[in-house]
Amino acid sequence: MQSIHVEHISKRFGDTQAVKDISFEVAPGEIFGLLGPNGSGKTTSIRIILDIYQPDTGSVSILGGPMNEAKKNQIGYLPEERGLYQDILVDKCLEYLATLKGMSPQQIKQKLPAYLEEFDLSAHKKKKVKELSKGMQQKAQLIATLIHDPQVIIIDEPFSSLDPVNTQLVKDILKQQRDAGKTIIMCTHQMNQVEQLCDKIVLVDKGEVLLYGGLQQIYESFATDDVRINTSMELPPAIPGVRKIERLNTMTKLEPQPGVKPQDILNTLVSQGIQLNAFEIAVPSLDEIFIKVVKKGGADDEQDL
Amino acid sequence: MSKTFEVAKYEYTHHVARPRFWIALLSVPVGIVLVTLFAVAVSLSSMSKLPVGYVDEAKLITIPFTAPEKPSLFEPVIPMIPFSSEEEARASAERGEIQAYFVIPEGYESTFQIKYSFNEPLTSTIRGQIRSLLSQNLLAGMDIPNQARLEAGSLYTLVSLDGTRSTGENEISKILVPLVVGLLFVIVVISSGGYLLQAVVEEKENRTIEIMVTSVSPNELMAGKIIGNLSVGLTQILFWVLLAAVFVLALGERIPFLRDLQISWPNLLLSLLLLLPCFVFTAGLMAILGATVTDSQEAAQVTGLVTFPILIPYYFFSVLMMHPNGAFARALSYFPLSAPVAMTLRMAFTQVPIWELALVSAMLVLFSVLVIWLAGKAFRMGMLQYSRRIKLSQLFKKGGAQ
Numbered sequence: 001m002q003s004i005h006v007e008h009i010s011k012r013f014g015d016t017q018a019v020k021d022i023s024f025e026v027a028p029g030e031i032f033g034l035l036g037p038n039g040s041g042k043t044t045s046i047r048i049i050l051d052i053y054q055p056d057t058g059s060v061s062i063l064g065g066p067m068n069e070a071k072k073n074q075i076g077y078l079p080e081e082r083g084l085y086q087d088i089l090v091d092k093c094l095e096y097l098a099t100l101k102g103m104s105p106q107q108i109k110q111k112l113p114a115y116l117e118e119f120d121l122s123a124h125k126k127k128k129v130k131e132l133s134k135g136m137q138q139k140a141q142l143i144a145t146l147i148h149d150p151q152v153i154i155i156d157e158p159f160s161s162l163d164p165v166n167t168q169l170v171k172d173i174l175k176q177q178r179d180a181g182k183t184i185i186m187c188t189h190q191m192n193q194v195e196q197l198c199d200k201i202v203l204v205d206k207g208e209v210l211l212y213g214g215l216q217q218i219y220e221s222f223a224t225d226d227v228r229i230n231t232s233m234e235l236p237p238a239i240p241g242v243r244k245i246e247r248l249n250t251m252t253k254l255e256p257q258p259g260v261k262p263q264d265i266l267n268t269l270v271s272q273g274i275q276l277n278a279f280e281i282a283v284p285s286l287d288e289i290f291i292k293v294v295k296k297g298g299a300d301d302e303q304d305l
Numbered sequence: 306m307s308k309t310f311e312v313a314k315y316e317y318t319h320h321v322a323r324p325r326f327w328i329a330l331l332s333v334p335v336g337i338v339l340v341t342l343f344a345v346a347v348s349l350s351s352m353s354k355l356p357v358g359y360v361d362e363a364k365l366i367t368i369p370f371t372a373p374e375k376p377s378l379f380e381p382v383i384p385m386i387p388f389s390s391e392e393e394a395r396a397s398a399e400r401g402e403i404q405a406y407f408v409i410p411e412g413y414e415s416t417f418q419i420k421y422s423f424n425e426p427l428t429s430t431i432r433g434q435i436r437s438l439l440s441q442n443l444l445a446g447m448d449i450p451n452q453a454r455l456e457a458g459s460l461y462t463l464v465s466l467d468g469t470r471s472t473g474e475n476e477i478s479k480i481l482v483p484l485v486v487g488l489l490f491v492i493v494v495i496s497s498g499g500y501l502l503q504a505v506v507e508e509k510e511n512r513t514i515e516i517m518v519t520s521v522s523p524n525e526l527m528a529g530k531i532i533g534n535l536s537v538g539l540t541q542i543l544f545w546v547l548l549a550a551v552f553v554l555a556l557g558e559r560i561p562f563l564r565d566l567q568i569s570w571p572n573l574l575l576s577l578l579l580l581l582p583c584f585v586f587t588a589g590l591m592a593i594l595g596a597t598v599t600d601s602q603e604a605a606q607v608t609g610l611v612t613f614p615i616l617i618p619y620y621f622f623s624v625l626m627m628h629p630n631g632a633f634a635r636a637l638s639y640f641p642l643s644a645p646v647a648m649t650l651r652m653a654f655t656q657v658p659i660w661e662l663a664l665v666s667a668m669l670v671l672f673s674v675l676v677i678w679l680a681g682k683a684f685r686m687g688m689l690q691y692s693r694r695i696k697l698s699q700l701f702k703k704g705g706a707q
Contacts, residue, residue, distance in 0.1 A: 050519050052685075069522055077519045083512030088319065099311045100520035144516065 001064070003028050003152055003183035009048050009058035010207075011041075018044040020207040021058070026200070028151075031174060031184045033198035033215075035191075037294055041207040042187050043080055046154055049185075050077060063151060073102035076150035078158060080187070082141055086130040090121065093129050094144055101148035108147075115143045119169070134161040142170065146177070153177060156187040171197060191286040203293055210293045215286075222289050226282035227254050227262045233275055240268050253282055308521045312529025313536065320500050320537045329496045330541055334548050349381060353425040356384035357434075358394040358406035363413040368445055370438045375558045380430040385438060398424060407435060480626075483576065483653045487618070487646035489542060490580050495612050497538035497584070498591040501530055505595030505684070506604045514684075524681040531588045531677065538584060575662060576649040582669035583645040587611055589676030590642075596683035614642035618650055629655035638665060641672045 004026040011019040019041045026032040036042045047053045049060050051067035063071055085093045091112065098108045116122045119139040124132060132140065138161045145155065158174070159167045174197060178184055188194060194201060194215075201218065203211035211218065228251045235245065235252060241264055244255040256265055262281055269276060284292075320326050359366070370385040386403065388394035394406035405423035413419065419435070421427055508514050517526055590611050598604045618625060618637055625634045629651045637647035638657075644665055651657050 052515070052518055069525075072520055075519060077516065079512075079515040081512040081515060083508075083514070083516055085507075085513060086511055087507075096311075096315050097516065097520070100308055100517070 001028075002026060002061075003063055004032075004049060004185070005061040006045070006049065007059050007061075009045065009055040009060060011044055011048060011053060011055050017207050019048065019055070019204075022202075022204060022207070022209050023058075024202045024209070024212055026183050026185060028183050029178055029181045030199045031178050031186060031197050033194045033201035034185055034187045034204070035189075035194065035201055035290065036204040040205045042204060043156065044207075045204070046156065046185070046187065050075065050154065073148060074151040076101075076145040076148065076153045076155075078141055078145040078153075078155040080156035082138065084129045084137060084141060084144070087128060089126055090129055090132065090140055091116070091125040094140060094147065097144040098147050101150075103148050111147055112143075115147055118173075119143055135163060135166060138162060139166065142173075146173070151182060153182055153184045155184070157189070158186060159188065159190055159193055167193075191290060195286050203290065205294050210296075211289070218286075218289065219283055222284045222292070224282065224284070225256045225260065225262055227256070227265055228252070228278070228280050228282045229254065229269070229276055230278035231274055231276050235274065236272070239265070239272075241265055242268075251278070309525045309529040309532065312521065312526055313533035316500075316504060316530050316533025317536050319504075320534070321540070326500075326537065329492075330544055333492065333545060352381060352428065352430070353404040354381050354383065355402070355404035355425070356386045357431055358386045358388045358397060358403045359435075359438075360388050360391050360394050360406065360408045362411050363409045365409055365413060366438065366442050368442050370434060377430075380428075383431055383434060385434060395422065398422065405431070409439070480650075480653055482573065483646075483649040486573065486576050486580075487649050489545065490584075490645055491612070491615055493538040493541055494584060494587050494615060495608075496541070497534045498587050498611065499608060500537060501534040501588050502591040502595045502604050502608060503601060504530055504534070505592050506598060506601045509595075510600060518685070522681075523685040524677070527589075527592055527677060527680045527684055530592065531585060531680075534588055535584055572649075572652045575652065576645065579645045579648055579666060579669065582666070582673045583641065585673040586641050586669060586676050587615070589673065589680045592680040593676070593683045596680065596686070611642065614640065615646065617643045618647040622650070625650045626654055629657075635661075639668065641669055644669060 002025040004024075006022060006024050008021050008023050009019055010017070010021055022041070022045055024032075034042050034045065044053065048055050049062060049067075051060075060067065063074060085096070088096075094112060094116075095105075095108050098112070099105075103111075113122070116125055119142065121136060121139055121143070124136060129137060129140065142155075142158065145153065153174075155174075158170055162170060171193070174184060174186070178199075186194070186198065198215055200214050201211070202209055213221075228248070230251050237245075239245065239254065241257055241260040242254045243257045246253040246255070254265055256262070266279060269279075366387065369387070372382040376382045383404075386397075388397065388406065391406075391408055394403070394408075397403050398406055401424075404425040405421060405427070407419050407421045409419050410416070419439075508517065521529070591608070594607050594611065595604055598607060621633065621637065624631070625637070625647065628634055634647065634651055637643045638651055638661075640647075648657065648662070648665055
């Protein structure tokens with residue numbers, strides 16, 4: 001059963017069509033990437049899921065039905081526009097936000113110290129929020145998102161302002177949450193994080209879905225017979241069966257002619273006595289897929305994979 | 306409901322913990338005490354405390370003047386010294402030992418005239434003491450019940466022929482009580498409403514709104530904020546009332562105004578009943594303004610839009626006093642923002658019909674509910690428009706909040 005079922009939602013603000021006929025599903029135990037360039041309609045879609053906005057058309061089912069007040073306690077949300085009460089102590093701020101998520105004082109007393117410890121904020125709990133660095137505030141906000149053990153976690157750019165150590169910490173926590181069966185929607189521009197974390201993605205641009213499906217399926221659908229090699233030798237200007245040679249930073253990308261397979265190119269290189277340090281199928285990165293699809297500008301219809 | 310309570314609790318404790326709350330709370334009584342002390346000091350320093358002599362040629366005084374047990378703080382008791390002759394009294398006055406003397410001539414019982422010779426002019430305190438000395442001695446030995454009441458003289462009540470207006474000896478206290486009640490209301494509304502406005506704007510500035518509305522409904526949030534801030538205001542009023550009660554109990558009999566103060570408790574209760582929904586209404590308006598403006602600076606500028614109408618009855622005080630049932634006075638007492646003060650003042654000057662009070666109360670409750678609903682809508686609408694102002698007309702559009 002899907003935790004989140006978004007069905008043909010559309011939303012217009014004045015003359016701007018923010019979201020147009022977007023549909024997707026997210027299952028429990030899944031990290032779902034909601035991707036798109038700035039102004040593509042990601043945040044509007046999230047706000048519709050959270051019932052902050054009502055869609056003009058379409059519907060959203062979350063945890064088995066429409067959003068209601070009781071379900072708010074089962075949702076953890078880290079918005080793009082970060083915000084904590086600046087003028088109060090860190091622990092008081094987190095206690096208050098946890099209370100609004102239905103936690104009792106006893107539950108908070110039990111869980112908050114552990115979270116503060118995990119996020120290395122124990123020493124700062126008696127500071128005012130405004131005295132924390134941006135990264136620390138981000139961690140405090142993540143605690144507010146997770147402390148009430150929500151079934152659905154919606155996080156917008158969770159790694160912004162975090163150093164590599166804390167980025168890894170958050171990634172580990174998100175994986176733990178997924179393994180615990182939580183439903184996670186993540187908005188981010190950091191494609192390397194999406195590649196490492198997401199099971200499924202939807203790519204939206206100008207309010208429309210351009211790409212939707214499992215990450216592995218998407219890679220496969222964008223896969224080509226291009227190969228990447230690394231050699232310490234000088235390559236000849238032309239290689240039989242190769243139509244284009246492109247020098248990258250440490251690698252060289254070879255685009256085969258139609259009908260030529262990577263195995264054929266390997267054989268050719270070996271037969272020419274070229275010593276290879278590395279030879280790999282050039283699977284496109286998510287960055288490349290993202291740019292390719294967005295640049296196409298949705299000229300083609302949505303690719304539902 | 307519990308989340309409304311949690312929001313209210315947070316708002317209350319958050320504001321009460323702030324130094325500016327305590328400054329606002331203590332500044333009023335401290336200010337009153339300082340002004341009172343200043344008035345007492347000025348009053349005492351400007352009055353001569355030298356004794357006043359008297360010459361009793363009529364042989365009337367058998368009971369010497371005795372100072373009251375609880376003299377007024379503002380007027381010191383002047384000792385009264387008997388002299389055997391006017392020459393002796395004059396000589397004493399010339400030596401600066403007494404500030405004045407008066408002579409009760411022979412035949413006083415038929416003329417009721419006395420002569421007052423002075424270095425310092427006759428003050429109301431001295432006049433009262435002379436009157437008291439004479440009446441005590443004139444009435445001495447007579448079996449008259451309620452002698453003190455007889456000394457005070459008659460109290461007049463003037464009633465207009467149509468029975469709608471009346472006035473009496475303590476008219477000043479009838480006016481001052483509603484004035485003070487209205488003033489307290491204005492102070493509380495401006496301070497608490499200001500807190501509320503600030504709280505809503507801060508939430509926009511802090512970007513906490515999105516977190517809040519995914520935890521509580523906008524209506525729960527607004528209701529919590531209004532209840533929290535209303536409680537802050539009521540705490541202020543309660544503190545001041547308790548302090549005033551302690552003050553009156555301790556010193557009431559030594560301050561002439563408080564000694565003679567007559568409070569119309571039904572009117573006071575009615576005023577407070579009007580204040581409550583009006584406070585909610587005002588708080589709701591403040592919340593709407595907070596949701597529609599972009600930052601705290603702009604919020605401070607627009608506060609006047611709400612607070613000015615509350616003060617309007619004071620600007621037209623004389624109109625309300627002269628024509629408490631006139632069209633203008635009625636209009637002010639029907640307009641939700643000016644209603645509590647205007648109606649309170651009208652009740653002081655005239656007998657306001659019950660149906661009017663019921664109508665205004667019902668109207669205020671209705672407007673309060675409407676404004677809370679609109680505040681929730683404005684909040685929902687304005688919360689994500691961080692740098693944009695909302696037009697009030699948008700609030701009334703169907704579905705405009707989303």
